[in-house]
Amino acid sequence: MEKILQEKYVQLENVNMTFFTKKGTFEALKDVNFSIREGEFISIIGHSGCGKSTVLxxxxxLLQPTNGNLFCAGREIAGPGPERAVVFQNHSLLPWxxxxxxxYLAVERVFGATETKDQLKKRTQAAIELVGLAHAADKRPNEISGGMKQRVGIARALAMEPKVLLLDEPFGALDALTRxxxxxxxxxxxxxxxxxxxxVTHDVDEAVLLSDRIVMMTNGPAATIGEILDVELARPRKRLELAEDGHYNHLRSEVLKFLYERHAKKAA
Structure with missing residues (x-):
């Protein structure tokens, strides 16, 4: 039987986020509203300080909104949960x-109470193989490249079998070819x-290449959703072919135009 995907799998409704600091209050987000379909790949893009990582x-x-509500699979998001896994720019691997x-640490945390050690090891191995690191499974972080470390971070997140994978500029610290x-x-x-x-990304090409939709944020403070762009490009996508694709370049131009206009307003 074909699975029916939820149209509003992740929902943000009238979300406001104000930080209270020693220097006073800072309104980071105001009236953020959008929903994400199940199985969809969304990129959030905007200038520095627009609240992209705050949304993530x-x-x-990891944060609770000052006002508004967030839902995942029909349940209110009240804190971290194994159905939502995060991959940060810093891989945060334990060096020893x-x-x-x-x-395995992540697998044990999520499934340790219900599965045997053998089952946990199989889950770990499957995740390592999924990201193409079977040959490096027994190496420590200082023995592998930055790109491989980031793949371990992705494997760790996917090993939890999350419903939602959250990526905070996962390739931002890597060189162009590795990225x-x-x-x-x-x-x-x-x-x-x-x-x-x-x-979350600052990279326009990355956003267009990977996404089904691109959420473009206005400048902060009190940032909100400026535009949402549908990326109507067939999958699987091949970057060399897309480089000469007229629609790809049109989408890229639309994102650049939005960011340029926001930069001009900020400068003014």
Whole structure:
């Protein structure tokens, strides 16, 4: 029987976020409203300080909104949960553990109460293989490249079998070639896993290449949703072919136009 995907799998309703600091209050987000379909890949883009990571942290449950509501699969987001896994720009691997052991920690945390050690090891191995790191499973973080470390972080998140994968500029610290390679791998991984993804990025090409829709944020303070762009490009996507695709370049121009106009307003 074909699975019916939810149109409003993740929902943000009238979300406001104000931070209270020693210097006073700072209104980061105001009246943020949008929903994400199940299985959809969403990118959030905007200038620095527009609240992109704040939106991601709210969905992750790491922050609670000052006003408004957030839902995932029909349930209110009241805190972190294993159905929502986060991949940060800093991979945050424990240096004294191997790649496999770093992934196993997450697996044990989520499934340790209900599964045997053998089952947990199989889950770990499957996640390591999914990101193409079977050959490096027994290596420690200082023995592998930055790109491989980030793949371990993705494997750790996917090993939890999340319904929603949250990515906070996961390739921002990598060189251009490694970044391009991991973007291609992420597309393949997401096609296999089928989970919903939300990614924060500053990279226009990355947003257009990976996304089904791009959420463009206005400048802060009191940032909100400026525009949402549908990326109507067939999958699987091949970057070399898209480089000469007229519609791809049109979408890229639309994002650049939005960001340029916002920069001009900020400068004024």
């Amino acid at each position: 942290n709210l969905i992750a449950g 553990l191997t790649c496999s052991e770093n992934v 391009a390679h991991l973007q291609d791998e992420l597309m393949a991984i997401m096609a296999k896993s089928g989970c919903t993804a939300v990614m």
